Amino acid sequence: MKRSKARLGNSIVIRKWNLSNIFKAIRKQGSISRIELTEITGCSAGTVSNHVRTLIKKGFVIETKKGISSGGRKPIQLMINPHKAYIFSIEIEVNQIKIVMFDLEIKVITKSVIPITYKDDYQKNLEQVFFEMDKMREEKNLKLDNLLGIGVAVPGLIDKEKGILEFAPNLGWKNVYILKIFKDKFNLPVILDNEAKAAAIGEREFIYPKMDNMVFISINEGIGCGVILNGELYRGASGNAGEFGHIIIDNNGLVCHCGNKGCWETLASESYIVNRYLKLSNSNKELTKKEIYQIGKNGDKKIIEIFNEVGRNIGIGLVNIINGLSPELLVIGGGIVEIKDYIYDEIIKKLEESALSISYKKVEIKFSELAGLAAVYGMADLIINERIKFI
Ligand SMILES: [Zn+2]
CATH class of the missing domain: 1.10.10.10 (Winged helix-like DNA-binding domain superfamily/Winged helix DNA-binding domain)
Structure with missing residues (x-):
């Protein structure tokens, strides 16, 4: 039996x-x-x-x-039949939330970006997301029945099965029952995933379908990674493998959100650039990363030096990933792509200097081709593959 x-x-x-x-x-x-x-x-x-x-x-x-x-x-x-059903793909970032509606061919139908206005109140932010989703759906004359499901990507540690965002340090959200909150509102299937893992899937499926061993490095306020090994996303025992942002680079370094000192993300993220500029400029006025990027691109030498420095620091972490995993491809994504022209040479210099040549010879270094949408594309792919099983 x-x-x-x-x-x-x-x-x-x-x-x-x-x-x-x-x-x-x-x-x-x-x-x-x-x-x-x-x-x-x-x-x-x-x-x-x-x-x-x-x-x-x-x-x-x-x-x-x-x-x-x-x-x-x-x-x-x-x-x-692309119009048989639609998918909502949502990426919660540290300062904004992207909402994208895809058709079944994974073509973007409509998208919207809303700022995170209530830093300490996730419920209020999610209500804004719901409002926006309803608006987008109504504008396209779609009913809830026309939706196949909702994918939500978050910048933090998750319990995938239960659909809980356990901790997103840079966002400040803890124990948020994402799956339940979305289900209560829409009564549709919901999948939760980490943004870097979703981005790894998006980049592989849509840009590099033949790459079976690759790592997507998502560099924003923090650093997250999605690791694809032998053609499969590697999740590890906890489901949260790939947190290379918290490999310790400097034991006496800056304190990280995770409680340790000198994690890679304290030295190589966009937050590092913002903090470093604040320190070096001797000013009390904190500029946003967008403002700093703009001044740097206009030729400010001090800022360009910070960009180069962050490039070298990114290179140090990448050396560890290359030596540890020997991937065929590293894709750098996230907000840092904005200053790729200022960091690329420094990254390559560091890799040539320090990576094991046997592994370095085999790896390509690229910047994300999906222009900040890698995670939402990845979530759309995940939700379609999963939901189609149950039709
Ligand atoms: Zn850390």
Whole structure:
């Protein structure tokens, strides 16, 4: 009895996995025949045919005759029905919240950015998010039924299963039951993830699909990382692997939010730039990072030196990641991309100087191509793959 139950359980998992994979292959190819689907997914013709029938019946996939054939009958092509359902993808950052609505092809339908105005009251901020989401949905004449789910990316440690943001030090939020709060409001499926992990998925899926070993380094007020090993996002035992922002670089360094001294993020984040400028300028007036970036770009030598210094410090952490994981690709994302021209040479100099050459030879260093939207793209991908299993 137990055995057959386990077997049944397994077959359901495999069925869901196949369905999600087939849908993804159709989405990625744009238009594809059933035969090509068997080749790409490795599923049998019967499995493809069954799942495609389900997807068509439920309205997620449509048939078209646009296929190219070398004479004879044109094979019927399958395409995603992009307007069957929509997804909300939300990224909570330290000073603002991005809300993006995607269609099923993961094309941006509409987006909005709202500032975090109530630093100490997450409930009020989330109410603003809900208001904005309702507004965006109404503007597109969509009902809640038209939504497949909501993905929420946060800059902190999470309990993914329970959907709790446990601690976001730079944001100051603790034990926020994100999943429950969103479900109570919308009664839709919700997925919570860390922003750097979501960004790693976004960058890999949409820009570097062939890179199986890569690390996304998200540098904002703090530093978060998403690690993809052998083609899979690595979460570790706690689900929070990749916190390279808290590797200790200087045992006697500045105190970090985590309680330790000299973590990488105290030396290589955007907060470091803001604090360093405040200290060096001998002024009591704290400038925002945007103002500092602008003055630096206008040629202020003191600020350019801070940019270069932060570049060297970023390089130190990257040396540790390269030596520890030997990835094929490092993608630097987050707000720091704004000053990439001032940090790139310093990073490379540091890597050439200190990384193990056997690993350094194999790694490429890039800046994020998704212009601050890597995490929301990643969340959209996660939510579609997960939700399609349950149609
Ligand atoms: Zn720390």
